[in-house]
Amino acid sequence: MEPATIFGLIVLLAPILLMAVLGTSSLMERPLSERAASRLVRLLTTVGLLASLGVLAMMLVEGTRHVTVLSVEWIGVPYYHFLVKFVFDRLSVPLVILTFILCGTIGLFATRYMHRERGYNRFFTLLAVFMLGMVLACLAGTVETLFLGWELVGLSSALLVAFFQERPAPVRNGLHVWVVYRVSDAALLLAAVVMHHMLGQGDFGRLLGNDPAHPWPEGSTLATPTQALVVGLLLVLAAAGKSALVPFSGWLPRAMEGPTPSSAVFYGALSVHLGAVLLLRMSSLLVAAPALAGVVVALGLITAVQAYLAGSVQTDIKSALSFASLAQVGLIVAEIGLGGWIPFLWYVALAHLLGHACVRTLQFIRAPTLLQDYRHLEDAIGGRLQRPRIRWVQLVPGRFRVWLYLFALERGYLDTILMVFVVTPFVRLFRWLDRIERRWADFLAGRRLGSPPLVSTKTERTTEPARTYR
């Protein structure tokens, strides 16, 4: 085996091992001690990081820009191939290195931050699941592998939002995040089905034309413009859910219910960028279908503007940072879209993504220090900190200004719109179908009408506990 391949395998094995050990010990109700867990996290992320640096070094030395590791065909029948495959290239290597650095740093941070907290082990197990998901998603060479990583990231994110499971709000918000993720998962799954339908397999190399001779981002897709557009739109939908692009932006501030370190690494830095990573991976589709590129640019810009507006009126530091983060994610997505015409912008987007992830992580973990930081700044400046002058607000006509403020404060009504125009009709439709089905079943079974519906129409109790009177 070549050294690069060995290093590549280690990159994969380190997070798998971490998840296995932490997860199994928790499942067997013999959680590791805090010290052992923190050592394990430290050891395995360091190993993973060194191995990914090793891959980078080997690629630089050997001059290859596309290394395939562990290409296994799980199912192979005519017209259907289920392929597990991992690719190290210009896109995945920096992302994997970033993942290890941030997860490692935040893991270390959390070993002290989470000290003596109930759920210490749960936190680190979820962190390991997340890290594994990120590594798989970044390295995925086929859509099936990508889906696996994508799911792990989504699952661990939603569970970490609901980390404080004894309070209702985190659970409610965790559920919200989960539902949005499921929508985006469904889109990804559909994209996979379409890809299989077109090519008989989910290999990105085949779809995008990447191989050792044409490493990312050089390949050109085999798909026709229409095919590229269809697959591309589905992938854009998937990316929009994962990266909180319009109209899904509402979940991002809700994700701040978890402990600070998880907010930092997930929603500030890594999982919020995963959609952008997917779009980068699909970059050659953008060239093939300019309409798709146009959609991506528009989506990115709208998100950026909307998030910037919402961000400038947020009054709590974590929401302010999350919208600031989203504004940049929007720009990154727009850059990727523009890359359809100027491919160099993909590198810009990648650099933007990496730098942005580092900045936000730092800002998030410093968020509880905000008061001290402000005091130091005030002392240095010698007076109260002034709000920055937002000049464009002055340009907005007066009456419109208040409306715009309300629009920003209500975060563009995105959640409400989804609730009123999508969720409620959806639920109503399915309850109606349920009723119809029961009638039919009753009719066919010769029973009397009116047996109780399967799903209670009464809304579930998802409320704060009513104050008790003693």
Place this chain on the structure above:
Amino acid sequence: MKNLTATDRPSRLLRHAIDQAAHLLPAQGPITVFIHHNTLHAFEDMPFDQAVRHGAMVFGCEPYLPERAYRDAVTTGRIRPDDLLAVLEDDLGLKAIDGIARLVSRIDLRLAMLQYPLRTGPTEELLWFVAMTDALRRVREVASVAAKQKLIAETRRWVMRDLRGRDGANGEAARPAWVAELLEPFDESEIESWDANTWEAVTLELLWGICRDGVRGVPEFTPPPPIPVRHRDLLLQVTGTDIDLQVNAILIRFCAAFVDQGIAHWPLPNRENGFFQAFASLYRKPGSPERWLRRLRPELARLQDSRTSALASIVESLAVLGVPDTEWDGFVSETLLALRGWGGIIQQIETRGDRVAHPIPAGSLTELLAVRLLLERFALAQTAEESLGYTGPLASLRDELQRRLPPPTRTSEEQRAFVVFQLAQVLGWPPDQLHRRTAGQWSELVREIDEFNGIERRRVLHAAYEKRFREQALDALALHARQPAPASPRFQVITCLDDREESFRRHLEEATPDCETFGAAGFFGVAMYFRGVADAHFVALCPITIRPRHYVEEQAEEPREETRRRRKARWALGTAFHLVDVGTRGILTGALLTAGLGVLASIPLIVRTLFPRLAARIGARLVRLIHSLPRTRLRLERNEPDIGPQSAKIGYTLDEMTDIAEQQLRDIGLTRNFARLVFVIGHGSRSMNNPHESAYDCGACGGSVGGANARALAQILNDPRVRAGLAQRRLVIPGDTQFLGGLHNTCNEYVKVFNEDRLPDTHRDDFEYAHHAIEWALCRNSHERARRFESAPLTLTFAGAREHVNNRAEDLAQVRPELGHATNAVCVIGRRERTRGLFLDRRAFLVSYDPTQPDAGQTILARILAAAVPVCAGINLEYYFGRVDPTGWGCGTKLPHNITSLVGVMDGAASDLRTGLPWQMVEIHEPVRLLFVVETTPETMMGLMARDEGIARLVHKGWVQLAVLDPHSSRIELFEHGHFFPYRPLADRLPAAGSSVDWYRGWRDYLEFAEIGER
């Protein structure tokens, strides 16, 4: 509707209701200045036990620790059975020996209920438990062998004598049907040869059957829960939909925007017009697709256009909701309590606008109420329509809901029977005895058990928990052999009375027996607005009860040019950092910064996390670059008669300074025997990642760092003119005595001494000696503190411990930089000789006071108590409540906290503003009410309480405990039920150890008080 005038009847009633409600809201101001106060301040005129129950009901929180915690304390011996008995005796008095149902005395019944855990649960769970466990096979393990044997033997006799079905003397006729049913599973024909296990099972079956039979038909004694007054509560109970969710979602956002002090870059428009107007102008704009908000719009427009005032709008809303004015008090309170954190902060900022940068107009709380009621009206209308199909007027919604209210769940027969069943086993009540109880007696028994419910049991357990600690503390003080101060001390140290300085002082005296220490409220009598040379604004440094009048400024003693240059550099650097911070939140600036320089952020990220010390050192160097001020001094003196922050009006007059000096020295009893060097050391705490940092600072300095006060006092006392003035008042400070100010950072254990360079050469050696001792004591103190941190190994060396606490202070990931006042429990006001050489485990506030001075009892003690009692009691009670219900009274765990509007923290992205102490601060606290021990006579103390209403209330109503220590003997009298009673120590000697380290080494938990030192 016409606008109300201030004198209208509804207006008056409503103002009264709002005032009442405002009183209930949390009194915590902006978090940057955290002031400890009694969480239940609103109920301070009730007796403690009554107040905590009332508070628990009003706020839905816990009054005491959970019963499990107390029972654990019984298991570990922290509470002894004797304590329980003594508390019950005291509690019940003559009622103790009343017989209950002719089965047991009241006190025995209650004792059993306290000592043995009583399982209860939903009826289904109990039935499962009875059916699936061996509850009907084996007598409970906690029952004594004697009780168990008695139970079985009596049953056996009874069954054999009276209940046998087979051709016994009684025949089938006398045997009730249920007995046959019960005995069916057992082979009755073999009854003579049943073994012990069978008899045990038969006993329990009979017992269970009789208990269920007995409680049948006993009436309910606990009154049903009151019917809620708010529509929301009723609607929630009936439909399961909580309208507070949608109302709060809007109000949280809006309140935060309204009070925001600078997080949002775009401030709320029309904020200057007040809460109500700002809300109306904003939410009358179209946008939201939600129906209830769309319907709210025209209403807001109407209110705004008709210039309806907030008060009038409230009256209108109450009328629409059908709330008669007799119910206003309760309804308004409940409504405002639904988002009490935000209501509280609005009320605080409204009344103390001087504590924030952007104050809000008076009346904002009323306006908040007006907005809330409007929102509730529209949310209620929609929810009632959607989930109940109710479209009638809101005024009759409550009646409609009450009709649909499910009947309150009552205690089931099984639940009641199971309690009796368990008690019968531990108390050894045989089934036949129970069987003979009349219906009246069953009723009596059940009522007695119901009366001693969970909260009552916890009250008694808590009293025992406190009693045990009180006795240990009083024993220690009574038995401790006095250690007089050295005749001619080498140096003296005055610190804050803070419990965290107890160990510092002890170690200092252990290190250098020829030093003497004093404790005083940490503002050292210098109440002032202070501005440091690098500070942006003046800060009040004194207890919250005092509003300072004087201004003091720190000034650089260097050439003007140099000062200006530094200030410029500092300004430039600060502005640059601020711009970068702001820039990362913009679109284009953000893109440039993150794409261009973003990766550089990984350097501080990694260094900060992996190498916190290195990061701190680099940071400190950076700070020194801009802050480094070789020499500064305090500007303390003014000539003008007027006082103010302007340059000429800063400072005190000479007379005022002399007054401060005299008062402070007399208070602590330092009037003779001055050493050549006297340190005055204030304290503060600096840490990272800690929104609650101010809660660790000096309470007597209003939640700020107390270094400046210490420094000011030292500077005053060094002034020869002040000394001359003091000499005239017969308080002579020797010419060779020098005072030095200092600051003790209680987090990283570092003492900074101010203006040490001004010390004359003659005192250089004394300084070196004292400095060495202080450093030594700091190491030891770090070591003693480190034993309480689970992440610090018990094997740490002294130097290692100092390094450890240092790391904690600099660590961005550390949520317990220090433990604050977590160990506070006692406050001793008296001479140091009464506590010197006593290991008080950092649990005591120590206030120096010399009762032998002339006039001590009247003026001086009154002054000391007036400052110390509210401050210490406030700290103690805040910790009490924070510990007994960490998420109810406290603000829960720090981990999801999110700084909001720069005034407080929320859980996650949108919650009520969380007030109180975080779990990480109270985790190890033992919630006991503070025990004051004052070195004085009972008569003096009674006299003082008669004059000081505030202290009298705290003592008489039981918010603090009080004892007096006789100045001339070791006699202690304890204040109980309004009088002092002599206290007889339980122990005859104290444990002793050679040094503090010998006593605490290897232990993480609380330790007994002990004598320290070679004997």
